[in-house]
Amino acid sequence: MTKLMPKFEQHRTDFAYCQTITKRSSSAFYTAFSQLPLERAWSIYAVYAFCRTADDLVDVDHDIDGLMALRQSLTTFANGHVPDHPMWRALAVVFETYDMNLDVFFDMLTGQEQDATFKQPQTQQALEDYCYYVAGSVGLMILPMLATNPQPLVKPAVELGSAMQLTNILRDVGEDYQRGRIYLPSKLLAHYQLNPTDLHGPIPSANFIRLWEHEAQIAMNKYEAALTMMPQIDPVARPSLLAATLLYRELLLIAREQHYPILSQRVFLTDERKTQVLNQVSTKVHELALKEA
Known part of the structure; x- marks a missing residue:
């Protein structure tokens, strides 16, 4: 049995709470990062629990007051007082252990506030700014x-988070x-001669497919930029980060293979497809190790 650092052991129940949220809410994320050494994995679960709490307040509960209360709790935490809740107790251990940046936690809440008072972005830059706030910030949260x-590695970490958010979109x-x-x-819809009602589906038009592929290429370029940081990622963390990257990227390939069903349903990775991706991860990690030998 792996021996944990004492402060993690003392808060085992708090981290278990965060792990449950992660496993329930994101199978791809959990599949990737559950392979890390326990302290690193548990720390990422605590960060994920924070992000999921904020996201659910907006998308599930539609609770703007709750989101404001979460921001106030984060401010309290930033001032050195740990709220009496499993997530905050776990995060306190994370901040004691790693060189964490509180600013990016506030940035993520800014992104959630944008969702709560949603306005369609007009430009690609506005979309990418939003992607930074809700997801690029998360890349910076887990980077330590x-x-x-x-x-x-700040820039490629932001690129990875943004690529994942574009994939979600x-x-x-x-x-x-x-x-x-x-x-x-x-402005992009107008460029491709699309109206909002063209997104009603269920069958995508040729112009919609061209727009989708335009955004998918931007996401793929961001994934490629993110992969450049892999040699500087700690060897023990490379398989998990590669898995998260390739599992998410695979969703774009699946959507294309299935002829863009996204107007009527989500695409997802089957267990067989996950296994194929994870086999790619093993190969890439081995290749990287050989280059460094």
Whole structure:
């Protein structure tokens, strides 16, 4: 049995609470990061629990007051007082252990506040700014658990989070439309001669497919930029980060293979497809190790 650092052992129940949230809410994320050494994995679960709490307050509970209360709790935490809750107690251990940046936690809440008062972005830059706040910030939150020297990796970590958020948007076009949200920029829709009602589906038009592929290429470029940081990621963390990257990226390939069903349903990875991706991860990790030998 792996021996934990004492402060993690003392808060085992608090971290278990965060782990349950992560496992229940994101199978791809959990599949990837559950392979880390326990302290690193548990720390990422605590960060994820914070992000999921904020996200659910907006998307599930529609509770703007609750989101403001979460921001106040974060301010309390920033001032050195740990709220009496499993998530906060776990995060306190994380902040004691790793060189964490509180600013990016506030940034993520800013992104959630943008969702709570949603307005369709007009430009690609506005969309990418939003992607930073809700997901690029998350890349920066977990970076200290992945790299001993995280500072040089800030840009690719943001690119990875943003790529994942663009993937979410491209996966959920139809679902978001039904909820009254269009994340694809209005100027981009106009460029491809699309109206908002063209997102109603269920069959995507040729122009929609061209728009989708335009955004998918931007996401793929961001994934490629993110992969450049892999040699500077701690070797023990590389398999998990590669798995998270490739599992998410695979969703774009699946959507294309299935002829873009995203206006009427989500695409997802079957267990067989996950296994194929994880086999790719093992190969890439081995290749990287050989290069460094």
